[in-house]
Amino acid sequence: MRLSLIAGCALLAACSPGGGNTKQQADMTTGAAVQGKPFSFPASATAPFTVTRYGSFDNPFSLTFLPDGSALVTEKPGALKWWHPDGSVADVAGVPKVAYGGQGGLLDIALAPDFATSRTVYLTYAEPRPNGRSLALAKATLPQGGKPVLSDLNVIWRAGSDGDGGQFGGVIAFAPDGRTLFLSTGERMRKTPAQDPDQAIGKIIHLTLDGKPAPDNPMVAQGGMRADIWTLGHRNPYGLAFDKAGNLWEIEMGPKGGDELNLILKGKNYGWPVVSNGDNYDGSPIPDHDTHPQFEAPKLWWNPSISPAGLVIYSGRDFPQWDGSALMGALSGQALVRVALNGTQAAKADRWDMGARIRDVAQAPDGSIWLLQDGDDAGMLKLTPKQKP
Ligand SMILES: [Ca+2]
Known part of the structure; x- marks a missing residue:
């Protein structure tokens, strides 16, 4: 105990010269x-x-900075906090009711591409539904000043496949042209729906800013949930971001091992749960990616997780x-x-x-x-x- 405390102080001193009283x-x-x-x-x-x-x-999920240097932090139990550089933290009212528990709750928050003028934010959360929970995507308006309360809240998209299971995904990334958005959805710990083109779970979803299918989606002509899908075969995707060249990158958690960094390409299938470079939690093997070249392989993976x-x-x-x-x-x-x-x-x-x-x-x-x-x-x-x- 004493040794570890000394080690901790030594580490602190090494890492933060002159930092902290x-x-x-x-x-x-x-x-x-x-x-x-x-x-x-x-x-x-x-x-x-x-x-x-x-x-x-309290159990935060997402941190997003505003142009003025303040930041929004979502807390999974259902609170939205507005942190300011002076150290003050305000509770933002008007947040939708969320179903908290098992990785679910209030999840991502992202600023609309035109936030500077529109003050529009996008929120994802586990929504309470009659038959369990679903991932919901909503947009709302954040006030410039005055009372911090969201207004004009509208749910613009729901994953459906309501029911039990965590792993909602829920991470938003806007296209570089600001006209569409991409949304990661987890497979809700149900595995095979990630391969089902009629379920929007275990997917990367591509939508207009109003939650409609993006017109260039690979299955847009087929309608239904298929129209919303950009890529298939994902497990638990908690990161999604564009690079300067316009490539879309995604990270997802594998089962026991096999966490992935993927380059997201239109219409591709990323293999879960048919292939993974990890194993099932009980130790039983899953075929590796290289056994099924028809699936898009991760650019990088991590074993152990x-x-x-x-x-x-x-x-x-x-x-x-x-x-x-x-x-x-x-x-x-x-x-x-x-x-x-x-x-x-x-x-x-x-x-x-x-x-x-x-x-x-x-x-x-x-x-x-x-x-x-x-x-x-x-x-x-x-x-x-x-x-x-
Ligand atoms: Ca994969």
Whole structure:
């Protein structure tokens, strides 16, 4: 116990020179958060950044910055928090009722491409339904000032396939032209529906900004759920982001091993649950991707699992050496992972131990990188380069 405390302090000293006063360090060793007061947080000593923790959130899922440097944080139990750089955190009212539990609840929030003028936000959540739960996509308006309350809330799309099971996915990415959106849907721990073109679970969905099928979808002429589908055969996708060249990247959790980074290509099938580079939880094997070349293979995979969650393609000034890299959080891996992208190729580059489950990654308007912890006392972690760029 004493040894580990000393090791922790040594790590802190190594990682955060001059960072944090005695009280703040004491807070860190107990894991307790001080609302609004930043304190130092350990990362692996080899990391090129120091870490400062802000705020305390209850089982958050998504962190999204606004153009003014404030940020929205969703909490799975159903609260939407509006964090401001002065440390204040407001509760945003008008959030739809969510069905919280087992990976479900209030999930992603994303700013519309025209947010600066429209103040439109998109939300995903597990919606209570008569026969269980469904993933819902809604849009709403966030006020500029005054009382923080969402208005004009409209559910514009539902995954259907209501019922039991977590793993909703629910991550939103807007197309580079700002005219359509992509949405990841998990297979709800039901496996085979990921291959069913008549179910919108275990898919990447492609919609207009009003929730209609995008006109260039591969099965748009067939109508029904098929019209909404862009790609099939996904398991538990918790990250979706475009790079500067317009390539769409996705991360998803495999079963026991086999977490994936995929390049998302129109109409392709990514194989779950027929193939995976991981195994079933009971240890029984699943055929690897290379046994079924008709399925699109992941660009990278992880064995054992890291449980990837949250994906950004970095483009800021704080870490110029990461320009164009994919940054992802890891839940069970308790890490920040960097993948170097070169066109449509990807290579594992860095993995920094964060000593905490990382739920999401976000880039602020000033180019700084922020991580969101997981769990019932989760902070926002700002990364500051040890060496000024
Ligand atoms: Ca796959």
